[in-house]
Amino acid sequence: MLNIGNKQKRVDGPQKVTGKATYAADITSQFYHAYVLQSTIACGSITAIDTSAAEAFEGVKGIFTHKNLPERLKNKVDYTDPLSPPGKPFRPFYNDKILYNGQPIALVVAQTFEQARYASKLIKVTYEEKKFKGSLSENLKNASADRAPEPASNRGDFKKAFKNSDYTIIREYRQSRNYHNPMEPHATSVEYKSDGSLVVYDKIQGVASSLKYLNGVFGLGADTVQVKSDFVGGAFGSGLRPQYQLFMATLAALELKHNVQMVMTRAQMFSFGYRPEVIHTMKLGCSKDGILQALSHKTVGETSTFEDFNETIVDWSGLLYKCENVNLEYELTPVQSYTPLDMRAPGGVSGVYALECAIDELAHEAGIDPLEFRRKNYVDYDQNEDKPFTSKELMACYARCEEVFGWKNRKDLSKTEPHLLTGYGMATGSWEALQQPASVSLSMNEEGTFTIKCATADIGTGTYTVMSQIAADKLGVSIEKIKFMLGDTAFPDSPIEGGSWTVSSVGSAVASVCEKFKYRIADVWKRNNPDYQAVAFGDISFQKGKLEYRSKTFSFTEIMQQASKEELSIAHSESPAEGQNTHSGYAHCCVMVEVTVDKDLGIIKVPRLVNVSAAGKIINPKTAENQLLGSMVWGLGMALREEGMVDTRYGRVMNANFAEYHIAVNADIHDIHTEFVEEKDDKVNPLGAKGVGELGIVGLAAAISNAIFDATGKRLRKLPMLLDDVLEA
Ligand code: MOS
Secondary structure, eight states: OOOTTSOOOOTTHHHHHTTOSOOGGGOOSOOEEEEEEEOSOSSEEEEEEEOHHHHHSTTEEEEEETTSOOGGGTSSOOOOOTTOOSBOOOOTTSSSEEOSTTOEEEEEEESSHHHHHHHHTTOEEEEEEOOOOOSTGGGGGGOBGGGSOOOSOOBSOHHHHHHTOSEEEEEEEEEOBBOOOOSSOOEEEEEEOTTSOEEEEEOOSOHHHHHHHHHHHHOOOTTTEEEEOSOOSOOTTTTSSOOHHHHHHHHHHHHHTSOEEEEOOTGGGGSSOOBOOEEEEEEEEEOTTOOEEEEEEEEEEEEOSSBOOOOOOGGGGGTSSOOSEEEEEEEEEEOSSOOOOOOSSTTHHHHHHHHHHHHHHHHHHHTOOHHHHHHHTOOSEETTTTEEBSOOOHHHHHHHHHHHHTOTTHHHHOOOOTTEEEEEEEEEEEEEOOOOOEEEEEEEOTTSOEEEEOSOOOSSSOHHHHHHHHHHHHHTSOGGGEEEEOSBTTSOOOOOSOTTOHIIIIIHHHHHHHHHHHHHHHHHHHHHOGGGTTOOGGGOEEETTEEEETTEEEEHHHHHTTSOTGGGEEEEEEOOOTHHHHSBOEEEEEEEEEEEEETTTOOEEEEEEEEEEEOBSOSOHHHHHHHHHHHHHHHHHHHHTOOBOEETTTTEETTOSTTTSOOOOGGGOOEEEEEEOOOOOSSSOTTOBOOOTTGGGTTHHHHHHHHHHHHHSOOOOEESOOHHHHHHO
């Protein structure tokens, strides 16, 4: 009955495909609906706002602007959330100042969504506009290391080593801004109860973050507000921080003393966080035989004028390959936009894109096969932190990927179509394997069904399923006997679902609470069976819902009939494993791709993608593979499609829709293959499992870029790489 390691189907699958899974906007109470009006300028102030026509419109229940924000929301109010970067968080309706184009400046609440939306168009706004510079490139002279956290320390003597290298490259790589675009738009449904308390259904990657925000801004404690989030329709980081619809719906509900729902439109989904545009400068040098001698990675990224959003970008260049002389620099420059936000493998995606392109360029200079070059520069400890890894089976990934892809004979594989150029590229990927503190509770009922609760989330990754598998295995019961509940501030504390750490953090807590339950049941059994009082715990086994001792079995339900009510429920808080301190934990992968480029039209296609990952114990190969596939599709989109375009004159996103912001679709995706190699890890956490939600997107854009070079002899040092770039290069 082992569940861990099985391709268990999603336990919430039937709910999802039958439409029974309720997302934040699926709550069916009688709601007023809220629609937000957004600023059409990026910088300046509102000189007049006339809401009279909107107020008079049919069905309108209330309008909120900076003119009528309750005084109590202005002073000694904390607008931060657990993931706020340094700076001052945006405060909706706080004053007449405009900080970015798309800023919410008025909220219309009406009986129906359509009434609210229509009425919002009747509001007349007059602005006083100020001049500003709209893009990263125009603001580069304001870039500063003081705004950014310090990267890993420099080591050795970069300058000297670079000068003495046999082969060197100096290259610049650029990435455009990307938006998260989860399938489910952000939404909040607030139920206003007769006693003034609230139940808030929010789209969020961890209900604790919404509660912290509501507490700071509105002074609502856990006694007056409960935040729930049973299902999340994708988030990718966009739900790591509470977004403005939470503020809006809650403000309106409190002021109007009524249920209020606010759902963002797809266009409004472009009015908050994004993966920032960055510019990398890479300087690499190696010896004649391809040994890396010197590496310098400098990145400048955009942030807002009010918060200093930062990512760990350049540190990856000090980590992935053996190099004694390393120089890392990171700077931020403010632009007139909303604050960027973590997006799937934040920092890793960006840093490793530049590094893996540069490594490929250097290998080419030295005339060494790119896989061979990476093997030559392999490193088996963390040089940034001077620590050993908890485990690192990257060599096995290289070997298996080489074999599955057919890397050695790749040139013989290309189909000869006269109008197509074929190329092959590869990259290394990596992501952190962290563990955060997490708490859970467990109880058993008379039928022997276990309920396990934790305030964590399932953003589509499979939390419900994987936690059920872990619990079933540890308790020795079938998976049907487990009911895992999440997404409720009434449940024990959990970290946000992010950083690929949920299995590691919550999963380890689940494993431990089940272990505690077994001790509990053994104690009750011994207490009620005097013959067995001296039996050692280690001589007992637990399976099929029964305690077994010397081939005699006792069912859990029978034993627990003798237990007190308190004994039937157990709480547990799990701290990170010691290995999280003494060692560095990372998952790794190797990705290889085949591309074709049309000689005349420049059209780039990716017929084949192979990823081989090492991520410790894989709890569920099915959900894990889903994560890899999803992130590889996105990596392809990032390489060839996605580009958030800002009109620098107005600071407005020009392509805030799916027609013009291109994402990878079915027609872009051909053959994708993923595999995991065996990786034993007894240090990273008690389960030995590393997260895979983010790993597959790291390195992928570089592999495609390298393959395009292989096909065309052209280096396109920017993302996305478009057919125009091929033709113009
Ligand atoms: Mo992830 S960007 O931590 O949701």
